[in-house]
Every structure is written in structure tokens, then in C-alpha cells.
Amino acid sequence: MKTVLHAADSRGHASHGWLNSYHTFSFAGYNNPARVHFGALRVLNDDTVAAGMGFGTHPHDNMEIISIPLEGTLEHKDSAGNHGIIRQGDVQVMSAGTGIAHSEKNHSRQEQVKFLQIWVFPNQRNVTPRYDQQTFRAEDRQNQFQQILSPSPDDAGVWIQQDAWFHLADFSAGHAADYSLKKPGNGVYVFVLEGDVTVSSQPLHRRDGLGVWETDTLQFSADTNARVLLMEVPMSF
Numbered sequence: 001m002k003t004v005l006h007a008a009d010s011r012g013h014a015s016h017g018w019l020n021s022y023h024t025f026s027f028a029g030y031n032n033p034a035r036v037h038f039g040a041l042r043v044l045n046d047d048t049v050a051a052g053m054g055f056g057t058h059p060h061d062n063m064e065i066i067s068i069p070l071e072g073t074l075e076h077k078d079s080a081g082n083h084g085i086i087r088q089g090d091v092q093v094m095s096a097g098t099g100i101a102h103s104e105k106n107h108s109r110q111e112q113v114k115f116l117q118i119w120v121f122p123n124q125r126n127v128t129p130r131y132d133q134q135t136f137r138a139e140d141r142q143n144q145f146q147q148i149l150s151p152s153p154d155d156a157g158v159w160i161q162q163d164a165w166f167h168l169a170d171f172s173a174g175h176a177a178d179y180s181l182k183k184p185g186n187g188v189y190v191f192v193l194e195g196d197v198t199v200s201s202q203p204l205h206r207r208d209g210l211g212v213w214e215t216d217t218l219q220f221s222a223d224t225n226a227r228v229l230l231m232e233v234p235m236s237f
Contacts (some may be wrong), residue, residue, distance in 0.1 A: 001200065001212060001213075001214055001215035002212070002213050002214045002215075003200070003202060003210060003211060003212050003213075004038070004210070004211040005202065005208070005209075005210055006024055006035065006208065006209040006210070006211075007208055008022075008205065008206060008207035008208050008209075011023055011024055011046075011207075012024075012026070012027065012029075012030025012032065013030075014028060014029060014030065017050070018049065018050040018053035019047065019048070019049055019050070019053070020047070020048040021045055021046065021047045021048070022045070022046040022047075022207070023043075023044075023045055023046075024043075024044035024045075024046075024191075024209050025037055025038070025041075025042065025043055025044060027043055027045060037121075038187065038189045038211045038233070039186070039187050039189075039211075039213070039233045039234055039235040039236070039237065040120050040121045040123075040162055040164065040233040040234050040235075040237045041118070041119075041120055041189050041231055041233045042063070042119040042120060042121055043117065043118060043119035044116065044117075044118055044189070044191065044209070044231075045116065045117040045118075046114075046116060046207065047114070047115055047116070047117055048112055048113070048114045049074075049105070049106045049112060049113050049114075049115075050106065050112055051106055051108055051109050051110055051111055051112055052105075052106060052108070052109040053105065053106055054075070054103065054104055054105025054106050055103060055104045055105065056103055057077075057079075057101050057102065057103045058101060058102070058103070059099060059100070059101045060094075060096035060099070060100060060101075060102070061096050061097065061098060061099040061100070062096060062097065062098075062122060062125050062126065063096045063119050063120070063121065063122065064093065064094075064095055064096070064119065064120040064121070064122050064160040064161055064162055064164075065093070065094045065095075065096060065117070065118070065119055066091065066092065066093050066094075066116075066117075066118040066119075066120070066149065066158075066160070066166070067086065067091070067092040067093075067104065067115055067116070067117055067118075068090075068091055068092075068115060068116040068118070068148075068229070069086050069087050069088050069089075069090060069113065069114070069115040070088060070114040070115055070116065070193065071088060071112070071113065071114040071115075072087065072088075072106065072107075072108055072111050072112055072113030072114060072115075073085055073086070073087045073106070073107040073108055073113060074086050074087070074092075074104060074105070074106065074107060074113050074115050075103075075104070075105045075106070075107040076092060076094075076102060076103070076104055076131075076133075077102060077103050078094070078100050078101060078102035078103075078129075078131060079100055079101040079102070080100055080129055080131065082131040084131070084133050085107055086133055089135055089136055089137075089138060090133055090134065090135050090136070091133065091134055091136065091148045091149065091157065091158055091166075092131075092132070092133040092158075093130075093131070093132050093133070093149070093158040093159070093160055094129070094130070094131050095122070095127055095128075095129060095130040095131075095160060095161055096129060097122075097125075097126060097127040097128055097129045097130070097161075098126045098127070098128065098129060099129070100129040104117075116191075116229070118231070120160060120162050120164055120233060121162065121237055122160070122161040122162055123161055123162045123163065123234075123237060124161045127161055132158050132159075133158070134148075134157065134158050136148055136157075136168070138170070141167075141168045141169050141170050142170050142172075143169070143170070143171055143172055143175050143177070144169060144177070145167040145168075145169050145177070145179060145230065146167060146168050146169065147165060147166070147167050148166050148167065148168055149164065149165065149166035150164075150165050150166075151163050151164060151165075162233065162234065162237070163182075163183050163186065163233075163234050164186075164231065164232060164233045164234070165182045165230075165232045166229065166230065166231050166232070167179070167229070167230040167232075168227070168228070168229055168230075169220075169227070169228050169230070170225075170226075170227050171195070171197065171220065171222035171225065171226045171227075171228070172222060172225055173222055173223065173224050173225050173226075174221075174222060175221075175222045176219070176220065176221045176222075177220045178217050178218065178219055178220070179217065179218045179220065179230060180216060180217050181215070181216055181217070181218075181232055182232055183232075183234070185234060185235060185236060186213075186232050186233060186234055186235065187211060187212060187213030187214075187232070187233060187234075187235045188211070188212050188213070188218055188230055188231065188232045188233075189209060189210070189211045189212075189230075189231045189233065190204065190209065190210045190211075190212065190218070190228055190229070190230055190231075191207070191208075191209045191228065191229045191231070192204045192205060192206055192207060192208050192209075192226065192227075192228055193206070193207075193227040193228060193229055194206055194225075194226060194227040195222065195223070195224040195225050195226025195227060196222075196223040196224045196226060197220055197221065197222050197223060197226045197228060198220070198221045198223060199212070199218055199219070199220055200212060200215075200218050200219050201219075203223070213235050218230075
């Protein structure tokens with residue numbers, strides 16, 4: 001088993017007044033040659049957007065883009081005519097494919113929005129752009145792994161053009177669980193949203209990230225009440 005630890009305070013940081021963003025991997029003005037991606041996982045941004053503000057319309061192509069709100073409401077509009085409002089408990093996906101322009105804004109004029117923006121390299125280029133969002137029940141991730149993303153439209157959660165699986169879990173203090181990888185050759189990037197957990201003997205704290213590969217199983221033990229996001233992705237693509 002191989003691992004790479006990215007402590008919360010080692011992330012890139014950009015503050016633009018209306019936007020406070022932490023970058024796990026190189027992004028915009030943060031350029032770290034040692035932290036460009038983890039397998040097919042290219043971007044993991046932890047964003048806070050002030051009330052009434054947001055990202056204006058901008059283009060993407062050949063990237064799978066996932067947004068996960070942690071607090072507040074996020075509004076999406078794109079050049080394909082899609083318009084969605086997402087909040088905590090929702091997951092949004094956009095396959096940029098041949099090209100699409102979109103905007104992401106704080107839907108509220110009173111409260112900030114916090115969300116994760118995640119980019120994954122696709123396994124097929126130049127597909128027709130596609131948008132989807134789904135709502136997930138909090139009780140379905142209590143002390144268990146709740147699948148929120150997969151490679152298949154027939155499986156649980158939203159789907160993307162990559163052999164990737166994402167799971168959320170809310171662990172009670174003292175709970176232990178194992179995660180078995182779905183596909184040989186994949187790795188898992190664990191991102192701690194809240195609390196403290198130990199993953200395969202590595203203690204992790206709020207907003208720490210741990211990449212693990214060349215293993216079939218990860219062991220989780222919650223040191224406090226904790227919430228974690230697991231992103232299983234191909235290491236070669």
C-alpha cells in the first residue's frame with residue numbers, strides 16, 4: 001500500500017474577497033509540481049462564496065465536473081439551457097465533453113455558500129455535454145458508505161465518464177468500517193469534511209486529504225464524530 005498525505009494547512013489558498021478557496025491540487029495561481037493530480041482526480045477545491053456573488057460564465061471541455069454543497073445554496077446555469085439550484089445533500093455533475101459554458105453563483109443574497117468543486121479526467125473525450133443533479137438522504141450515510149457517484153447511469157448516484165466511485169459517510173465516534181475498492185488499479189483519495197478519523201493507521205483531521213493506492217481495502221476508525229468523502233479513481237488513465 002502506498003499513501004500520500006496532504007494536510008489541510010498545506011493546501012494552496014486564494015482569497016478574492018467574494019471568494020475564499022483552498023486548493024488541494026495545483027489550480028489557477030497555485031502551482032505545485034508535486035501536487036498536480038491524484039490519478040484521474042485533477043481538482044479538489046474547497047470554496048466559500050459570499051452572498052450574491054459567484055463565478056461568471058466560463059467554458060470547459062473534456063472534464064467531468066462535480067459540485068457538492070456543504071452549506072447554503074448554489075445556482076448553476078449553462079449554455080445547454082440547464083438551470084439548477086443545489087444545497088447540502090445534493091450532488092451536481094457536468095460532463096463538459098465537446099465544450100460547454102456555465103456559471104456557478106451563490107443563490108442567496110443573505111448567506112454564504114460553501115461547496116466542493118471536483119474535476120476528474122474523463123475516459124472518453126468529446127462526448128456530448130451532459131448535466132445532472134441528485135438529492136441524497138443523510139440517514140443513508142450514517143455509519144456506512146453512501147454511493148453518490150459511479151461510472152454507470154444504472155448504479156446509485158450521479159454518473160461520469162470515468163471508472164470512478166464517490167462515497168460519503170457520517171461516522172459516530174468509535175465506529176469502524178472497511179472500504180473495498182471497486183476496481184483493480186484504482187486508488188482512493190479520502191477527504192475529511194469534519195472531525196477526526198484514522199484511515200489505515202494514518203490519523204486525519206478536518207480538511208486533511210489522504211491518497212491511498214496499491215491496496216484492495218481501507219480501514220476507517222472514527223476518533224470523533226466525523227464526515228468523510230471518498231473518491232475512488234483510476235491511477236492510470
